Amino acid sequence: LGKPISIIGDVPSNPTESLISDISSVKVGEVVVAVGGGSVMDAAKALVAVSALGKKRILLIEHLRLGTPLPTDLKMIPLICVPTTAGTGSEVTRWATIWGEDKVKYSLTHNKLYPEFAILSPEMCVSMDYEVTLSSGLDAVSHAMEAVWNRHHTIFSDQMACAALTILYNYLERCLRDASDLESRAQVQSAATIAGLAMSTTQTALCHSISYPFTSLFSMPHGLACSFTLGAVCRFNMKVDIDRLKPIASAFSLNSTDTLPDRINAWLVELGIGQYLKKYVNLKDLDTLDENLITRARAKNNLRDVDGIQARDLAKEGIMACMPG
Numbered sequence: 001l002g003k004p005i006s007i008i009g010d011v012p013s014n015p016t017e018s019l020i021s022d023i024s025s026v027k028v029g030e031v032v033v034a035v036g037g038g039s040v041m042d043a044a045k046a047l048v049a050v051s052a053l054g055k056k057r058i059l060l061i062e063h064l065r066l067g068t069p070l071p072t073d074l075k076m077i078p079l080i081c082v083p084t085t086a087g088t089g090s091e092v093t094r095w096a097t098i099w100g101e102d103k104v105k106y107s108l109t110h111n112k113l114y115p116e117f118a119i120l121s122p123e124m125c126v127s128m129d130y131e132v133t134l135s136s137g138l139d140a141v142s143h144a145m146e147a148v149w150n151r152h153h154t155i156f157s158d159q160m161a162c163a164a165l166t167i168l169y170n171y172l173e174r175c176l177r178d179a180s181d182l183e184s185r186a187q188v189q190s191a192a193t194i195a196g197l198a199m200s201t202t203q204t205a206l207c208h209s210i211s212y213p214f215t216s217l218f219s220m221p222h223g224l225a226c227s228f229t230l231g232a233v234c235r236f237n238m239k240v241d242i243d244r245l246k247p248i249a250s251a252f253s254l255n256s257t258d259t260l261p262d263r264i265n266a267w268l269v270e271l272g273i274g275q276y277l278k279k280y281v282n283l284k285d286l287d288t289l290d291e292n293l294i295t296r297a298r299a300k301n302n303l304r305d306v307d308g309i310q311a312r313d314l315a316k317e318g319i320m321a322c323m324p325g
Helices: 018-023 038-052 057-066 130-148 155-177 182-202 206-218 230-238 242-251 260-271 273-277 283-288 308-322
Strands: 032-036 079-083 095-099 105-109
Touching (some): 130 155, 130 260, 155 260, 206 230, 206 308, 242 260, 273 308
16 A cells, blocks of 8 residues: 555554644545554544535534534545454444543444445454454454344344354353454454344444443443343343343254343353452442433334433443352
């Protein structure tokens, strides 16, 4: 491709609004290539958006803070994504997450923000340590499950979610055991992208709604924050439509959905999620959250309506199930 016109390095985890100011003066060329995890790909989408807006970053800030739609006729520079983690699915979605300086989560969205190409190379993922592999893999698990118990699910999103979960259930633990196993890395990376495609149809739901305060207030990695409630939310949703969970049960090789919440929790414990959760949070932290656990744009996608108190109880249930003792 020749010498890059500009290089943006050291993109922080969970990029904030200040990033938009930092990148608004960056010179761009014919294409933007994002090589990194979800935060890098989200930052690249912000760069593409602000460039299309003629570097008028105030329009992007208004879009984030107020939900003001971006012009539909924007001419976006093509984006190529090369993920170095396996979980966010950002390489196949039109969304990016940008955090406010006050720790409020904002969403950047535009139909022309879909990457032009996604390049999946398992060799790019072998340097991930156990926690990053676990957290990013569980982010993909969450995308797939939430696509199933989602008000916007379709038969196609269900099939993609089931396919992704089947792969993750069979390969994520193997990937964690041996970081250099390229076959399992490739399988998990493909599953993350398939889950991203399912989630791009439905958007995320209650587990993601609950996750945001854990990331913003306690610095818990996103994948951990949106996965420890999966069993609890599964149990919560099955009370209104147990049949909706059949694609997930199928991925776990279960003949019945009755035991699915317990199997999800047991699997999370087997993967070692508990020791990492303990680094970031304890049960006492949950008593102060209440309605802060509800991000309406995400929670409204959930199969069953929920309020802040119920969300806090689900968070407690998830923490207790995943941190035995």
